[in-house]
Amino acid sequence: MTLPLHGVRVLDLTDGLGESCGRYLADLGAEVVRIEQPGGSYSRSAEPVVDGVSIPFALRNANKLAITADLTTEAGRERLRELAGTADILIESQPPGRLTGLGVGPAEIRSGAPGLVWVSISGFGQDGPYRHWQATEPVLYAMSGVLSRSGAPGAEPLLPPAGLIEETVGVHAAWAALLAYHRRLDTGAGDTVDLSAFEAIVHGFDPGFGTQGSAAAGRSEDFPRGRPDAANFYPVFPCRDGQVRICMLAKRQWRGMFEWLGSPAEFADPKYDTIPARFAAADTLHPLIEKLFAERTQAELVAEGARRGVPVGGVHTLTEVLETEHFAASGALMDTEIGAGLRARVPSGYVSFDGRRAGFRTPAPELGEYDDAAPPRGGSVYPAPTRTGGATDERESSGTGAGVPESMTAGSESTRSGGVRAGSRTPAPAGTGHAPVRTGEAGLGVGSADSGVDRRDPVPTSAADSAPLAGLRVLDLGVIVFGAELSRQFADYGADVIKIENANFPDGLRQSRRGSALAASVAWGHRNKRSLGLDLRSADGIAVFRRLAADADVVLANFKPGTLASMGLSYDVLAELNPRLVVSESSAFGSTGPWRARLGYGPLVRASCGVSALWRYPDDAELLCDGQTVYPDHIAAQVTAVAVLATLIGRRRTGRGTHIEVAQADTALVHLGAQLVTEALRPGTVTAPGNGDPYAAPSGVYACAGDDEWCVVTVHDDHQWAALCGVLDRPDLRSDTRFASAAHRIANRPELDRIVAAWLHDRDPQEAAAELQAAGVPAGAMLRLPQLLIDPQLTARGSYTQIEHDHLPMSMPAAARAAVFTGITDPPARQAPLAGEHTREICAELLEMGEAEIDALVDSGVLQPLVTTPADAVG
Template identity: 30%
Template sequence: MIDGALQGVRVVEWGNFISAPFCGKVLAELGADVIKVEAPISGDDSRRHGPCPGGVADQERSGLFLLANINKRGVSLDLGSQKGREVLNRLLEGADVFLLNQRPDVVQELALDYESLRPRFPQLIATAITPYGLTGPYKDYRGCDLTVNALGGLSFGTGYPHREPLTTPLYQASYLAGVGAAFATVTALIARDFSGQGQSVDVAEAQVVSALLTGYHLPTYTYRGIAGTRAGNRMRLGLFPNCVLPCKDGYVCIDAPQLEQYQRFLALMGDQTWTENPRYRNRRAMSDEYPEEAEALITPWFMEHTKEEILDLCLEHRVPCVPVLKFDEVLSDPQFNARDYFQELVHPRAGSLRYPGLPYRFFATQCRYVRPAPGLGQHNEEVFCGELGIETAEFQQMAALPLKNYRVMDLGTAWAGPMATQMLADMGDQVIKVESRERMDGLRLGRPIVGEDAAGGDRGLWPELQPVFHSLNRNKLGVTLNLKTVEGVSLAKELAASSDVVVDNYSPGVLQRLGLGYPALRQVRPDIICVSMPAMGDTGPLRDVLAYAPIIQALSGFMSRVGYQENELLVGEFQAPWSDAVSSIHASLALAAAIRHRNRTGEGQYIEVAQLEATASMLGEAVLDYQMTGRVAGPQGNADIEWAPHNNYPCAGEDKWVAIAAATEEEWQGFCRALGNPDWCSGPRFSGRTGRMAHRRELDEYVAAWTTVRSVDKVVGVLQANGVAAMGVMNIEDQFLDPHWRARRTYAEIEHPHVGAEWVYGVPWVLGDTPGEVHTPAPTLGQHNEFVFHQLLGVPIERLERLRSEKVIY
């Protein structure tokens, strides 16, 4: 057990494959005692998934299982038997959390759902992770990562417009939902510390994906009616250059939205006569209207240089451009290794392997790997006999707001920092956002898409008319404070002294130079918790690199797997800031754990969440795959390494697609039955999993021929009725109008003083007794100056007026 922020918390995990096991892993990293319950003999499905050393299947050496189950103890129980359930109930008597991601009908049949358990275990927190949630029209539908990304809206925007949409590689939706469930669980623990009562936590994987990622596109639909489409190797709605391009020995990612960054890039390339052409001075048009033409202007320069040369030149000239690393390069990357990111663990069967490290660094409590994943039933005797007191002979026969008491000083800007504090605000924290008119949040900048100003007028309201800013900063108070002044820094320290938490995502050294680093803030409040979210980390050779989400995704290795399998056509880009969402949810989890630790011990601390490392922490399967097999995998399209069919298939209508996945022989038979058992289904080529995988492309052609003449709803309905995972690939319009999302209250309508009623994403997890809520709109610039500085901090009105006139409060 680790002396961590969650020390003393016991979690009983009945998890399978990724989402719940990964949730259990991050709770165990933070110090919880996690006991994993598996079925005897067969165990967790991930034990059979691989990768395995040399490609030889071995349930004790599966990389996916080893990764998702670090730091746990493991027991085996037959929960289909009365005796097995009795022992599980004895485990739950001493547990704080029951974590599961089994099908709801199975859970209810075994009387292991929250309503059945609550009378016996009123203090228990029951966290259920499912593809679509425990309520709503789709609650009983079958699902997997492919269908979750389809419903969550992420797939629709990924890939090229003339090709099928792409899901995320490497089961990223399951990992993201696992971290989200961990955050929701810790907030429920904090609520229980005050109320003494447990509660249910309902986490829908698709809702987490939708709320944290595709909310980026909600304003363009609700204000302009634009549902969007795929944009290939670039970010839609961005400024040129923002794309993935080939170079001499691979690919690079460039994302230079600021004018001075673009000018430095042009200077770096040298004499470029095309820059004199008026057609190439409109960077928005170059990105949206003729991107291929624009990219052709800069590609020759990239093709003359290697990835390493480009990185060195762009670092020197402060241009946000980095290589797209493959996972063999990730393992040897100087930035990761300078920070000792990868951690070596020795497993009795799998041997010594380097695992992706932790996404955060706590500077008071411990957070580390102490034991490899358990063997199947490895701790049966220790737990059942040693802790539950079961006789050896008997053992052998068995073969409302949770955060309402806390104040957060939010120094975040753009996405990652504000998204982390938004999650805290949704769960009840009083979050005070600190900006200034000289340095306002970057999401306030640029021409808005709402109101009269969208047509080009300017009444000085542009900073108040940015709906993406509104979504990420709802539920917050807002003040303006000029931190370039001595009194501004002094007032910031006063605010920190009255706060429990300070969050920032500045570049390394910025707060220290202002006199607002952790040592300085600890002087004014010894138990303060500070979370910093630098892009690359506080140390390492790339600590000062200019980085946006695509830059981080490129360096993490993630981009190298996003594309079409045929000819390894790399796409690289997602139409959403993936690494921002990943980093923010890890930061929120770390903060919740640190708050609970301080509640119990009185100890604050500094936590570093390097966005690059947070992103890489969910990519361990690819890292282990390279170590175990020597394989450097490229883009995987929508293919799965174990299942077929597994793809997005065309349906009747323009750009209509359906995600279909059949993971088991039972689901394959259901698939054939849904199609009317055509002759090709029973042919020898598709008679078993091995045959279907070997003839996957031919199988895809048969499936596409069936789906293309049918509507999405018809295909989903008949397949789900036969027990097959299927879901329409939704754009933002489909999501917004979908009855399941409406039933789950995925969207919240708020009233903003300058734009009126507007829609934002709601809270993506549902706590039974202390649910979060969206209750107030984002603050206007300096809206709460008087309330915060005068009423909360006690600054006299006379001093307040002077500070305003001197542009300290400005």
């Protein structure tokens, strides 16, 4: 098989922010051509730099090609126009308006290439009062509400590790690009996409107003001053060779822990079956667990926890992660050349297709490496690199001997096997709001690399105003945060998503309600879907599912590895029923390697991957501060959505489906790539930086006027330093030899931090940030979640919509869209289904069951229609 985006050409004009978008598209098989000014991108020197190689640049630009074009000259602009005529997608992160000012903005370029999908990635969006503000990772952490929930009570808020922001933005940009491209294949029309990094983090990193969000439906009493006391949410305990974390959510997990402790009488009361009771008793309970764990090793505790059904995971340092057998055996980490003879252990990539890794293949290109290659209009790819590097043999490419064969490269050829399924499907029932399903399906579509269609003259093939995913049917077996967020991406943009759930084993989200008849997370995470109550633990239930799968497009699941196979629903079995079916399975640590059977929740995943060890204050290795977040659940779901959509695009060419696998741990590893690679190359040099950027000064989180008010400021270069001196009205600092260069400023960090802190101490954080940004200094006030709802930028861009539900006492704010498109309307906000709400109509209309057959299956418990009594209506 070929990678799913084989034949798709992407022009990449990003510099720093957004570079990981092109990397992910390249991993998925797209031919990504990086276009740089003759002097090279600023990001080629981004820290950390080891032996002359920028580690972030090397990781975020692997698998790409590179040419130069001076867009300040007519020759360079014509070069861009010529390339755009051969491309499918263009991604750029230039300051808003810069390319338009040069005469090569989206309107000018797309006038000659109307089928082109143009994606602008900017800090705050192309319009709004902050459109020209600078968005560093600390600024985005502060302004998105993430910072306000991070850190210890009574202490300054704590910035999370670097890298998580940029990779999150890149994945969201990839999703937006492929949504528009998928629509292009149906309509022939390109699009102009405005992706705001600010909005991507607000809604997609750990959303306060989203699935399992900290906002708790926006209740004001949930937002006290100071950080929440989150240390006991997912407690960490010392053990003989380090630390472990436990994550007890279910009653059965607590019962396993209770017995492990020797069934202490003081905790025999059934009230301790609940999380709040155990949390309230932490001062008494946790010392018992600490004593139990103290003389055992991580491995012993994890194994015993698994035997007893208690989720336990090790808290690993970066060095331990790099040496972990599981990540090598699974192929999550690989040894390769990343540039100029420099070899390192690196995260290989996010996703596997049919058991084969799709990730790092070739090192980041040298500046102008492909300048002499002509871009043929027929869409054929540039020639393969002549220099050596990257994964040089099968064992090296996977880290395990599994290998990435030649057929998995972006430029490999494939034999087409059909590609069009004839016939029409039954449309979704009237009144549900789901768009009618198209008859048949477009074949290869317009403008893909081997279509033979001139990209400058797209031929519309369906209504331009259709939702981009209308006509797709998704069977959703997903659970909790990851499952809800993954399928919601498809439901929001027109797919008929059928959530399949068993009332006897309800989804954890349906059990998390707080005083309402319905959990807020259900309303957020399952909007625009339908619900089918079905017992998949019965043979008849499996038979019903198989009938649905025979005419579906996608099956989504995030069970423990092997669960689908144990149910008789493995990919091989389902592919026999429906060769076009795309099956996506996700788990904490993947289906291969020693940890494949481990219980996995987000807190255990991030502890196992090194995130937790870096998310702490520098002077306190025991106080981990990641307890409040849901990372990486939301972003891992978005990673998977991109892989699924790319596969659906590739299916138009091959006519066949694919088995996709994403491990949440691999998402965290990719995000921490720069730290992992630096630690691999320079052992012992990467530690928790706290709020000080090790490569910039002044930098930090500074107290402002008021109770628990803070502002983030980071100065990276001499221009920003000069601007800061102007705002401070301290021209003397510019001539002070102690601060003459970035290196000097870093060496004298304490004095600079004192000066900035003194200036901010009596100022309003939002006013101070605005003044600094107006001068060109990256800064951002720490916003709490309620402030996001009235933030001028988010308000101006209509970033929030309101969702309502008959079983909730109030409407709730929610993300309005993935990005701003010119050709794709914002998603509807149909209320989430109650459990089993659409059981009868789905069986009647999709499976053509008669009333007698449905009633018989209901009587046997196989089908579970909506129960209308108040006690049972929530499922």
